[in-house]
Amino acid sequence: MACIGWWIWKARNAFVFDHLSWSSSFVSRAATKEWDETFNCLAISSSSLDNSIINALSFSPPQNCHFMFCDGAFGNNIEAAAIGGALFDPSKKLIDGFGMKVAASSPFCAEAFALREACRLLQANGISNAVIFSDCKSLVSIISADLEPPWEIEAVIKDIKFLSSNLSLVWQFIPRRFNSIAHELASEALHGHLPSNWFVAPPVGLSRLFGSFPFF
16 A cells, blocks of 8 residues: 555656656556565565675775676656666776666666676676675675576576676675765766766766765
8 A cells, every 4th residue: 555655646746746647557557566676675684684784884895806886766757767887996996887778667677777787887898806786785685695586677687697607796785875976877867967978077966976986
């Protein structure tokens, strides 16, 4: 009931503020998908989630590795989503990244798409040793512990495993506040504000994040 009520409220706001009219079937599908995602997150015990936060705050990365921060952003429209990623070299200098819209059916899917794109970016840069950060705890647990993925991201997880089969990767959860640059890239892309030359001429909201490494 809570998910249905939440999406009815979102539909009301979309109508009032964005002049968008969502059908009852659209609201029903969105609520169902959000409940499925919540259920998948709850399948991981709360104690393991608490430990993952502690581990993130005290994380000690391997030597001479690159750092890849990933995030997904999801809009009011059920298929409006975007992903963002920022790649840092071992000296913690930003060297590459991505921000793009994707066709994702849920926030969970968007987060998975971001990790897949991260693997592609590492391959494109010839990087085989990296730590990949995400603020989606359940997704990190699924990949790092080789758990059975939900059906909606099963194909994406298979892609990630294939792309990373020849890479030496560490999958690491971090709280959202340490993932601000990836979040900003995804958000800017979602709203169509990320220019193609963002790395050279970043938007104001993004440029302020370029000067500092987001973690440890």
